[in-house]
Amino acid sequence: MTQYFTEEGSVQAVNDRMGPNINPRLAVVMAALVKHLHAFAKEVHLTQAEWDYGIDFLTKTGQICSAERQEFILLSDTLGFSMLVDAINNRRPEGATENTVFGPFHVDGVPVREMGANISLDGKGESCLFEGRVVDLAGNPIAGARVDVWSDNADGFYDVQQPSIQPQHNNRGVFITGADGRYSFVGIKPVSYPIPDDGPVGQMLGHLGRHPYRPAHMHYLVTADGFERLVTHTFVGGDKYLESDAVFGVKTTLIAPFNRVEGGATLWHSPFDFVLTPA
Amino acid sequence: MTQYFTEEGSVQAVNDRMGPNINPRLAVVMAALVKHLHAFAKEVHLTQAEWDYGIDFLTKTGQICSAERQEFILLSDTLGFSMLVDAINNRRPEGATENTVFGPFHVDGVPVREMGANISLDGKGESCLFEGRVVDLAGNPIAGARVDVWSDNADGFYDVQQPSIQPQHNNRGVFITGADGRYSFVGIKPVSYPIPDDGPVGQMLGHLGRHPYRPAHMHYLVTADGFERLVTHTFVGGDKYLESDAVFGVKTTLIAPFNRVEGGATLWHSPFDFVLTPA
Numbered sequence: 224m225t226q227y228f229t230e231e232g233s234v235q236a237v238n239d240r241m242g243p244n245i246n247p248r249l250a251v252v253m254a255a256l257v258k259h260l261h262a263f264a265k266e267v268h269l270t271q272a273e274w275d276y277g278i279d280f281l282t283k284t285g286q287i288c289s290a291e292r293q294e295f296i297l298l299s300d301t302l303g304f305s306m307l308v309d310a311i312n313n314r315r316p317e318g319a320t321e322n323t324v325f326g327p328f329h330v331d332g333v334p335v336r337e338m339g340a341n342i343s344l345d346g347k348g349e350s351c352l353f354e355g356r357v358v359d360l361a362g363n364p365i366a367g368a369r370v371d372v373w374s375d376n377a378d379g380f381y382d383v384q385q386p387s388i389q390p391q392h393n394n395r396g397v398f399i400t401g402a403d404g405r406y407s408f409v410g411i412k413p414v415s416y417p418i419p420d421d422g423p424v425g426q427m428l429g430h431l432g433r434h435p436y437r438p439a440h441m442h443y444l445v446t447a448d449g450f451e452r453l454v455t456h457t458f459v460g461g462d463k464y465l466e467s468d469a470v471f472g473v474k475t476t477l478i479a480p481f482n483r484v485e486g487g488a489t490l491w492h493s494p495f496d497f498v499l500t501p502a
Numbered sequence: 503m504t505q506y507f508t509e510e511g512s513v514q515a516v517n518d519r520m521g522p523n524i525n526p527r528l529a530v531v532m533a534a535l536v537k538h539l540h541a542f543a544k545e546v547h548l549t550q551a552e553w554d555y556g557i558d559f560l561t562k563t564g565q566i567c568s569a570e571r572q573e574f575i576l577l578s579d580t581l582g583f584s585m586l587v588d589a590i591n592n593r594r595p596e597g598a599t600e601n602t603v604f605g606p607f608h609v610d611g612v613p614v615r616e617m618g619a620n621i622s623l624d625g626k627g628e629s630c631l632f633e634g635r636v637v638d639l640a641g642n643p644i645a646g647a648r649v650d651v652w653s654d655n656a657d658g659f660y661d662v663q664q665p666s667i668q669p670q671h672n673n674r675g676v677f678i679t680g681a682d683g684r685y686s687f688v689g690i691k692p693v694s695y696p697i698p699d700d701g702p703v704g705q706m707l708g709h710l711g712r713h714p715y716r717p718a719h720m721h722y723l724v725t726a727d728g729f730e731r732l733v734t735h736t737f738v739g740g741d742k743y744l745e746s747d748a749v750f751g752v753k754t755t756l757i758a759p760f761n762r763v764e765g766g767a768t769l770w771h772s773p774f775d776f777v778l779t780p781a
Contacts, residue, residue, distance in 0.1 A: 227753055228582060228751070233585070237582035241712065242711015245709060250710075257581055259541055259545070261583070263534050263538040264583065267531050269587050269590065270587075271587060274578070274583075278575055282567045282572070283564075284560075285564010286565060304540070305553075306512070308543055308553045311548065312547075433519055467519065472507070473507065474507065
């Protein structure tokens with residue numbers, strides 16, 4: 224008996240159409256996507272005009288994308304979808320450092336620097352000593368861990384956003400831990416900044432009564448043989464956007480102390496230990 | 503107490519962020535969208551690689567859109583979402599003619615033609631007399647009803663898809679009923695055709711083991727003062743794609759007879775009555 228489309232049977236009508244010899248994971252993912260999308264339309268009784276608006280919004284979101292801009296990632300980020308996917312795929316045991324979103328500003332090929340080196344190359348901002356240890360769940364130091372760090376500059380831009388203004392690899396560095404598991408480097412106390420808000424996603428945030436700011440943070444990608452890859456930030460404690468990060472990246476355990484130093488080599492000191500999970 | 507993002511509390515974290523003075527309908531629609539999107543990711547345990555693939559798919563879908571092509575509508579159509587929105591917004595009483603998708607090929611400004619006129623201007627295809635009545639739920643004729651019709655030509659293309667090949671308004675016409683509620687016109691027996699399948703949606707259909715064809719159909723937009731706007735097709739009974747319409751437009755009640763005529767003015771005869779619902 225053929226299942227023609229009906230409002231009640233809409234999900235089955237669509238999902239029954241899948242062929243018998245397709246990728247089984249694709250079948251599972253698409254069947255669930257159709258089920259949840261249809262449930263959404265039914266729950267809110269989506270009108271034709273709202274559907275038109277949605278089609279137009281998605282089209283504009285795609286059309287503003289370029290080599291330098293990914294508006295669909297921004298959409299995913301601002302709907303908490305990126306953080307959710309990150310959370311689902313990076314469940315960690317108690318005590319391990321938590322993941323957060325990778326973001327679009329990581330760069331490959333940044334040079335390994337001497338431990339303690341200054342990564343701020345443009346002379347702007349308030350200097351800060353970042354230091355701590357990379358350890359396993361039992362607190363033992365991990366030697367040979369690769370600590371890849373990056374942040375915005377004092378104007379709120381990453382070097383890749385201002386290639387003609389900032390020195391290459393400004394506020395970036397890679398550090399390899401020794402036997403003590405320690406890392407340290409000098410950077411700046413990061414500043415909060417808005418995500419690009421002059422496109423469809425920015426308009427959406429405006430309509431939702433939300434601001435586009437991210438609280439100040441330092442990015443870390445920490446890897447070591449035998450351990451799970453850790454993608455995270457440390458957030459500047461006390462930042463006014465901590466409780467309203469536009470992309471929902473903040474976790475309580477990732478808020479780091481930034482202590483004012485009197486008469487030291489840097490203005491600030493931010494200690495933080497990274498606890499890796501066995502692979 | 504601040505609600506930072508957690509996997510369990512992801513929906514609340516996002517939806518609590520909405521401002522207090524926003525459009526209340528927007529708040530309802532977005533809260534439901536976030537809830538269902540997050541439920542989808544959680545149900546299938548969406549991987550980071552699948553998320554990457556989805557971002558890339560949506561981006562390509564947006565970027566292929568142009569003045570002549572709307573790939574997001576095609577995506578909505580092929581996931582049954584367009585038909586669902588149509589169904590939700592056009593619930594009809596028993597006996598009333600059902601709606602189906604409008605499609606992208608309607609044209610405004612088509613001339614009103616004499617009752618019985620031939621709308622096939624390119625001389626191709628198998629001629630067919632379409633006739634019937636426009637009536638109310640009690641079967642009374644509706645005078646002054648506007649019957650706007652359009653179909654593809656014998657090659658499976660609408661005139662607007664081949665502006666340099668087909669005559670303007672080929673297989674299109676508008677007819678106004680008289681006191682008897684009757685309409686009639688000569689067209690061709692429509693043919694089945696594929697939706698545009700050389701883009702991301704076509705690739706998706708391929709991966710899902712689905713073909714891109716629509717069963718042959720004649721489009722109708724029937725309007726009359728005091729009645730709901732009827733957007734529908736009649737489908738050619740016996741078409742081999744009736745049970746697998748790529749956009750799920752077929753409803754049992756919309757399958758029309760196409761009877762072969764021996765020795766008549768046309769090769770085919772397709773009678774169909776339209777029953778309008780009071781506004």
